[in-house]
Amino acid sequence: MPKPLIAITMGDPAGVGPEICLQLLANEAVREHATPVVFGDARLLSRCARQTGLPAPQRILSEIEWAEKCGSLEEPAVLDVFGFDAGDFAPGVVSAKTGAAGYRYVEKSIEAALAGQVAAVATAPLNKEALHAAGIKYPGHTEMFAEKMEAERSCMTFFSEEMICSLVTVHIGYQDVVPALTTQRILDVIELTADSVQRVRGKKPRIAVCGLNPHAGEHGLFGRGEEEKIIGPAIEAARAKGHTIEGPLPPDTAFIASKRRAVDAYICMYHDQALIPLKALAFDTAVNTTLGLPVPRTSVDHGTACDIAWQGKANGSSLVEAVLLAAKMAR
Numbered sequence: 001m002p003k004p005l006i007a008i009t010m011g012d013p014a015g016v017g018p019e020i021c022l023q024l025l026a027n028e029a030v031r032e033h034a035t036p037v038v039f040g041d042a043r044l045l046s047r048c049a050r051q052t053g054l055p056a057p058q059r060i061l062s063e064i065e066w067a068e069k070c071g072s073l074e075e076p077a078v079l080d081v082f083g084f085d086a087g088d089f090a091p092g093v094v095s096a097k098t099g100a101a102g103y104r105y106v107e108k109s110i111e112a113a114l115a116g117q118v119a120a121v122a123t124a125p126l127n128k129e130a131l132h133a134a135g136i137k138y139p140g141h142t143e144m145f146a147e148k149m150e151a152e153r154s155c156m157t158f159f160s161e162e163m164i165c166s167l168v169t170v171h172i173g174y175q176d177v178v179p180a181l182t183t184q185r186i187l188d189v190i191e192l193t194a195d196s197v198q199r200v201r202g203k204k205p206r207i208a209v210c211g212l213n214p215h216a217g218e219h220g221l222f223g224r225g226e227e228e229k230i231i232g233p234a235i236e237a238a239r240a241k242g243h244t245i246e247g248p249l250p251p252d253t254a255f256i257a258s259k260r261r262a263v264d265a266y267i268c269m270y271h272d273q274a275l276i277p278l279k280a281l282a283f284d285t286a287v288n289t290t291l292g293l294p295v296p297r298t299s300v301d302h303g304t305a306c307d308i309a310w311q312g313k314a315n316g317s318s319l320v321e322a323v324l325l326a327a328k329m330a331r
């Protein structure tokens with residue numbers, strides 16, 4: 001069976017994206033399962049290789065060569081996306097310019113995915129402030145992929161050996177979380193998660209849904225009855241559709257070790273409810289995915305890490321796992 005061609009976007013040029021892409025291109029385990037193509041800037045990658053001591057990319061394709069050769073590519077490569085001027089660029093310092101470049105690599109990867117040129121996309125980190133400074137309206141990749149791929153419903157889900165978790169709400173402030181919680185949205189996230197875990201792990205998942213308030217509201221004592229009025233009905237509806245599901249669980253004990261052994265996937269109401277336990281347990285290897293898209297998209301779980309960028313210190317294992325998961329999802 002031919003190996004899937006996976007687009008890897010280079011991320012914000014000023015962050016750790018370039019060096020984890022260089023690590024990835026040289027990774028033997030990745031080559032066994034996929035043909036990786038980094039969508040980024042070839043000159044910048046070569047400069048990063050010189051600075052960090054990592055191997056420089058061997059095969060570089062222009063956009064014209066890519067259009068001609070992508071159907072027969074069998075070795076790791078870089079697609080040199082035109083347009084980044086490294087003149088006044090400084091590693092570790094994000095700007096509107098680096099935000100715009102990172103966004104261009106993502107746009108290009110989505111075009112390639114929708115044109116059937118690549119089987120999946122894995123993304124290196126963008127910086128949200130840099131995107132904002134560049135005038136780009138999306139909070140992150142999740143919203144870019146969902147809109148540009150016209151997903152009817154989608155959600156952010158993290159896979160790791162320690163835990164799998166999906167987020168009902170993502171990049172919004174806390175005051176906006178409660179208005180965004182609806183029974184239908186929670187049910188959509190449960191269904192997307194159950195379907196994806198079944199495909200990736202080959203088993204019907206046991207799902208746990210977290211409450212919103214301390215102690216899951218303790219029967220209306222804390223909060224405004226969100227557990228009874230919004231979350232509970234979504235759990236009932238999912239159970240009626242045949243899902244193995246429990247909740248709303250008190251969030252503070254939902255992730256203790258014995259519970260994690262009994263749960264295949266968590267449904268979390270807001271960003272940090274999911275990502276504090278996930279990143280504490282599996283920061284180096286967890287993978288972020290967007291479910292509900294016509295073409296798989298995975299990502300690293302970490303950010304641009306500007307404090308260590310271009311110093312040869314970045315751990316590239318989350319990107320390796322992201323590409324391996326993308327290859328699995330693409331099959």
Ligand SMILES: NC(=O)c1ccc[n+]([C@@H]2O[C@H](COP(=O)([O-])OP(=O)(O)OC[C@H]3O[C@@H](n4cnc5c(N)ncnc54)[C@H](O)[C@@H]3O)[C@@H](O)[C@H]2O)c1
Pocket residue numbers: 016123124125126127128129141288299300301302303304305306307308313314315316
């Ligand atoms: N997939 C993505 O595009 C993605 C994911 C998370 C955060 N972000 C964005 O990245 C920017 C910076 O976010 P942050 O500072 O909150 O988190 P961060 O993950 O960039 O950094 C947090 C800490 O983890 C360390 N770290 C991160 N990645 C590492 C790696 N690969 N190897 C070794 N150490 C690593 C950093 O040095 C830092 O100390 C923000 O704009 C944020 O929105 C993007």
Ligand SMILES: N[C@H](C(=O)O)[C@H](O)COP(=O)(O)O
Pocket residue numbers: 126139140141142143271275288299300301302303
């Ligand atoms: N919430 C994600 C995390 O903390 O890992 C992240 O910011 C990435 O979001 P996108 O995949 O939407 O860029």
